[in-house]
Amino acid sequence: MTYFADVAALARKDILLELRSRDTLPAMLLFVVSALVVFHFSLPSDASATASTGLLWIALLFTALLGLGRAFTAEREQRVLDGLVLAPCDRSAIWLAKSLGVLAFLGMAEALALPAYALFFEPVGWELVAAVLLADLGLAAVGTLLAAMAAASRARELLLPLLFLPLVIPVVVGGVGATVVDNPGRYLGFLALYDLIFAILSWASFEYVVAE
Amino acid sequence: MSLRNNRAVLLAAAASVLLVAGLALALFWAPEDADQGFSQRIFYVHVPIALTAYACFGWGAWKALRLLWTRESRYDLESYTAVHMGVIFGILTLVTGSIWAKISWGVWWTWSERQLTLFLVLFLFYCAYFMLRFSVESGPRRANLSAVYALFGVALIPVSFLAIRLAENFIHPVVFTRDGPQMSGSMFFVFCVCLAAMLGLFASLYTNELTGKRLDARLRELREALE
Amino acid sequence: MIQARGLGRRFASKRVIRDLDFEVRAGELLLVTGPNGSGKSTLLALMAGLLAPTEGEIEVDLPRGRIGYLAHEALVYKELTALENLELYGRLYHVAERRETIGALLERFGLWEVRHQRVGSFSRGMQQRLALCRVLLHGPELLLLDEPYSGLDASARSLVDDVLAEAAGAKTLVVASHEPEHVRPLATQALALA
Numbered sequence: 001m002t003y004f005a006d007v008a009a010l011a012r013k014d015i016l017l018e019l020r021s022r023d024t025l026p027a028m029l030l031f032v033v034s035a036l037v038v039f040h041f042s043l044p045s046d047a048s049a050t051a052s053t054g055l056l057w058i059a060l061l062f063t064a065l066l067g068l069g070r071a072f073t074a075e076r077e078q079r080v081l082d083g084l085v086l087a088p089c090d091r092s093a094i095w096l097a098k099s100l101g102v103l104a105f106l107g108m109a110e111a112l113a114l115p116a117y118a119l120f121f122e123p124v125g126w127e128l129v130a131a132v133l134l135a136d137l138g139l140a141a142v143g144t145l146l147a148a149m150a151a152a153s154r155a156r157e158l159l160l161p162l163l164f165l166p167l168v169i170p171v172v173v174g175g176v177g178a179t180v181v182d183n184p185g186r187y188l189g190f191l192a193l194y195d196l197i198f199a200i201l202s203w204a205s206f207e208y209v210v211a212e
Numbered sequence: 213m214s215l216r217n218n219r220a221v222l223l224a225a226a227a228s229v230l231l232v233a234g235l236a237l238a239l240f241w242a243p244e245d246a247d248q249g250f251s252q253r254i255f256y257v258h259v260p261i262a263l264t265a266y267a268c269f270g271w272g273a274w275k276a277l278r279l280l281w282t283r284e285s286r287y288d289l290e291s292y293t294a295v296h297m298g299v300i301f302g303i304l305t306l307v308t309g310s311i312w313a314k315i316s317w318g319v320w321w322t323w324s325e326r327q328l329t330l331f332l333v334l335f336l337f338y339c340a341y342f343m344l345r346f347s348v349e350s351g352p353r354r355a356n357l358s359a360v361y362a363l364f365g366v367a368l369i370p371v372s373f374l375a376i377r378l379a380e381n382f383i384h385p386v387v388f389t390r391d392g393p394q395m396s397g398s399m400f401f402v403f404c405v406c407l408a409a410m411l412g413l414f415a416s417l418y419t420n421e422l423t424g425k426r427l428d429a430r431l432r433e434l435r436e437a438l439e
Numbered sequence: 440m441i442q443a444r445g446l447g448r449r450f451a452s453k454r455v456i457r458d459l460d461f462e463v464r465a466g467e468l469l470l471v472t473g474p475n476g477s478g479k480s481t482l483l484a485l486m487a488g489l490l491a492p493t494e495g496e497i498e499v500d501l502p503r504g505r506i507g508y509l510a511h512e513a514l515v516y517k518e519l520t521a522l523e524n525l526e527l528y529g530r531l532y533h534v535a536e537r538r539e540t541i542g543a544l545l546e547r548f549g550l551w552e553v554r555h556q557r558v559g560s561f562s563r564g565m566q567q568r569l570a571l572c573r574v575l576l577h578g579p580e581l582l583l584l585d586e587p588y589s590g591l592d593a594s595a596r597s598l599v600d601d602v603l604a605e606a607a608g609a610k611t612l613v614v615a616s617h618e619p620e621h622v623r624p625l626a627t628q629a630l631a632l633a
Contacts, residue, residue, distance in 0.1 A: 002533065009530035013519070020518045020557075050382060074516055082489055083514030083573070087531040088504030142364075149357050155347035163344065163361070166337035167368060170375035180382050190378060194371055201367055205360040208280050212352040212491035283491070349451050352491040436454055 006089035010097030017074050018101070024070045025105055028063050032113040035059040036120055052121040053128070053179045057172050060106075060113065060132070061139070065161055067105045068143040071098055072151040081151075085211050095144055095206035103140040110136070127188075131178035134191035135171045141199040142167055148209045170194050220419050227412035234260075234406035242402040251315040256402055258308040260410040261301050262327060266369065268298030268414060269334070273366040276359035288355035289429070291362055292345070293422050297414055299338050305331050323383065326376050333372050337365055440465045440581065440611050441486060445495030448481055455481045458495070461630060465580075468607050470622050471615040473632030479615035480511060482632070483585045486613060499581070504532055507579035509587055513570040517559035521550055521569050524558060525576060532577035544572040548598060563590040571602065582606060584614045588621065596621070 018024060039055040075081035084094055110132055118124045143164060150160040171194060178187035238256035245252035272294030279287035309328045310320050323329055341361055348354040441463040448456045455478040463469045471479050484490045485497055487508040499506070515524040522541065529537040545551045548568040558566060567590045574582065587599050600621060606612055607625045614622050623629070 006531060009527060013516070013523075013527050016523060017516065017518050074518065078514060078517060079510070079512045080514050080516055082510065082512075083528070084531070086487060086489065086503060086506070086508055087528070088502060088533070089531050145360075149344065149361070152353060152357060153344065153347040154349075155343070159340075159343060159347055162340040166333055166340060167364065169333055170368075170371050173375040173379045177378055177382055187378060190374065193374075197367055197371060198364075201364060205280075205363065208356040208360050212356065212489070285493070351450065351493060432452065436452070 003090060003093060006087075006093040007097045007100075010084070010094060011100050014097060014101040018105075021074075024067055025108060028067050028105060028109045029112050031066050032059055032063040032109050033116050035062065036113065036116055040120055049122055050176070050180045052117075054172075054176050056113070056117050056121070057135075057175050060110065060135070061165075061168060061172065063109050063113070064102075064106055064139045064143055065164060067102060067109070068147045068164070069150075069157050069160055071102060071144060071147040076151050081210060091207040091210055092203050094210065095148070095203060098147075099140045099144040099202075102144055103136055106136045106140060107133075125179070127184040128179045130188055131175045131184070131191060134188060134195060135175045137195040138171050138191065138198055139168060141195065141202045145202040145206055145209060148206065152209070167198075220416070220423065223412070223416045223419055227409065227416040230405065230409035230412045234402070234409040237402045237405055241398075243396065243398055251312070254308060254312045254315070256406045258305065258312055260403070260407040261308060262305040262331065263407060264410040264414050265298050265301035265305055265331070265334075267411060268294050268301055268418075269338070269362075269365055269369065271418075272298060273362045276362040279355060279359045280363075283352075285352070285355060288358065289425055290422060291359060293418055293425065295338060295341055295358075295362055295365075296421070297418055299335070299342075301410075301414065302331055302335050302338065306335065324380070326373070326380075329376050330369070330373050333376075334365070334369065337368060341365070440467075440500050441498070441613070443495065443497045446485065446492055446497050447494030448478070448485060448490060449493050456485070456632075459630075461628075463611060463613065463628065465611050466608055467627040468603075468612040468614065468622070468625050469628045469630060470619055470626035471613065471630045471632065472617065472619050474617065477632040479617075479632060480585050483508070483583045483613060483615055484510075487583050501581050504577065505580045507574040507577070507582045509570055509574045509582075509584045511585055511589075513558070513566040513573075515558050515566070515569055515573065518557060520555050520557055521545065521561075521572075522554040524569065525572060528573050528576055534577050540576060541572075544575060548572055549595075564592055564595055567591055568595055568598070571599070575602070579610070581611045582613070584612065586616055587614065588616065588618060 036056070036059055039052070039059065043051060043055065072081065075084065085091060114124050114129065114132065146163045146167070147160060149163060150156050153159050171191065174187045174191035174194065178184040178191070181187065234256070238253050242253065242256065244250065272291045275287045275291035275294060278284075279291060306328065309325060309331070313322055313325065313328070314320050321328070341358065344361055345354060345358055348357060441461075443459050443461050446456060446459040447454065455476075459482070461469075471482060473479050481490065485492060486499060487506060488499065488503065489508075515521075516527075519527070522545070525541045525545070526537070529541055534540055542551070545554050548571060550565065550568055550572065553561070553565065558569065561569065567587075571587070574584070587602075588596055591599065603612070603614070603622065603625055614626075616622055
């Protein structure tokens with residue numbers, strides 16, 4: 001299907017861009033580890049597992065924000081986004097390609113963050129990994145759409161966290177819940193539900209965010 | 213022109229009558245609650261305001277959908293006004309809920325009140341809606357972005373509610389509980405009157421604000437045409 | 440092919456275009472002139488579908504893939520090479536025989552030697568030439584050219600002259616320029632914006 005060929009062409013372009021500039025991913029990796037170290041100093045010594053898990057999720061959220069803030073900068077310069085929007089491909093393909101890129105970056109950041117977390121704080125169980133993977137889908141889907149919105153505004157980097165944080169509160173609940181509660185099934189199911197609802201919504205409405 | 217005026221006046225009159233009737237019924241006629249006593253009567257104000265806020269956001273999302281569907285710019289103003297009203301009713305919900313919490317339990321805020329927590333999340337969300345609108349120039353772009361965001365808002369309402377319920381399992385156990393009113397017939401009647409009153413208030417304020425904004429826009433257009 | 444009725448566009452409180460009516464038929468060349476700020480770029484963006492009208496309407500009888508739009512900015516990624524940029528657009532526009540078409544265009548516009556260089560290192564003239572490649576890549580039936588001569592030296596200008604001469608009659612063109620002398624001989628219609 002040409003739709004997926006378009007997505008592939010766009011994703012390939014995003015990979016090339018990151019390989020050339022090499023700024024977003026290293027920044028995310030460094031940021032997440034720094035955040036974890038800062039959290040060590042901000043937690044009292046008798047802090048519970050829930051508290052440190054909560055802080056891990058906050059670190060992941062803000063790492064995602066860091067990456068998302070850069071998601072559309074290349075397109076904003078030179079107004080290249082107009083060029084992509086003019087192409088005959090479905091505009092949602094732009095969203096899908098970008099989201100996959102964001103997803104990849106998040107995954108790589110977590111591949112570093114989770115071992116670091118296990119080292120600094122608590123051992124990491126399968127529930128945490130599953131929750132993180134599910135959460136990534138939702139964060140990437142929603143975040144990419146909101147990043148495009150913020151890129152269209154005057155405020156840009158200022159606006160993205162304001163739009164992003166209220167929408168991802170359910171993700172934090174699902175993620176932390178899955179990690180600390182005995183029966184994580186419900187929370188993982190909830191994360192999957194969030195992903196489904198907001199991925200579909202983002203996919204369908206991206207057209208209206210980038211075109212008039 | 214005069215026909216429209218009539219409708220607005222009728223709406224305002226109906227809303228006023230309902231409000232007075234509702235408040236009177238709530239304060240004097242409704243049966244006293246066995247557990248909480250007189251202070252329970254805030255329920256007749258707090259819950260209708262909350263439900264009206266949901267109605268505002270829902271109405272705003274419906275108008276947003278119409279905008280994206282038909283691309284007619286008038287829906288932008290209608291959606292924005294509805295969301296604006298929703299935020300006002302939302303603030304009132306938070307305030308009345310806070311007062312009720314203070315009266316019932318002596319604290320101005322408690323996370324165990326699911327409604328209140330949900331409203332806090334929605335309040336943050338829709339405040340961001342205004343920040344979005346302020347930072348984009350007016351035009352089809354801003355209308356589209358606002359509409360998409362308003363749609364996300366209504367999707368967020370049930371998802372957040374579910375999240376808050378799930379969160380109770382691991383966040384500090386619920387300290388304060390309040391039995392959902394097992395409403396007797398007369399309580400239900402008063403509740404319905406108050407709900408109708410709040411919805412009437414929304415309809416009346418919405419119509420007036422929309423008319424005002426449209427007049428503003430028309431005035432601007434005329435001024436430009438003269439330049 | 441293009442029809443505008445009562446077309447208007449405002450930005451915030453400023454009306455940039457007001458109450459335009461015109462029609463461009465297939466094969467015509469419309470020359471749009473006017474001082475800076477008169478709305479030439481806005482008009483072309485409206486035709487391309489990048490902007491929506493705030494008053495009136497505009498109809499373009501072609502799907503997106505058959506329209507070529509040359510903007511003020513080159514609409515190319517600075518971090519990618521000329522070749523990579525054209526490869527991307529070639530894929531997105533489903534250009535047949537992509538490599539050959541790209542190669543021919545790069546050669547024609549004198550960019551073959553620098554095809555592996557990052558666009559960020561290009562001069563303004565080179566970027567404009569690359570943008571022209573991008574616009575012609577998918578063989579569009581409608582060309583919307585916003586200041587095609589800007590930033591170009593004499594030899595490159597003659598390239599644009601060739602493009603216009605070839606396209607006139609075969610394709611439909613709308614050219615916005617505040618140096619209209621090159622284009623006027625070919626124009627079948629003129630629109631002067633205040």
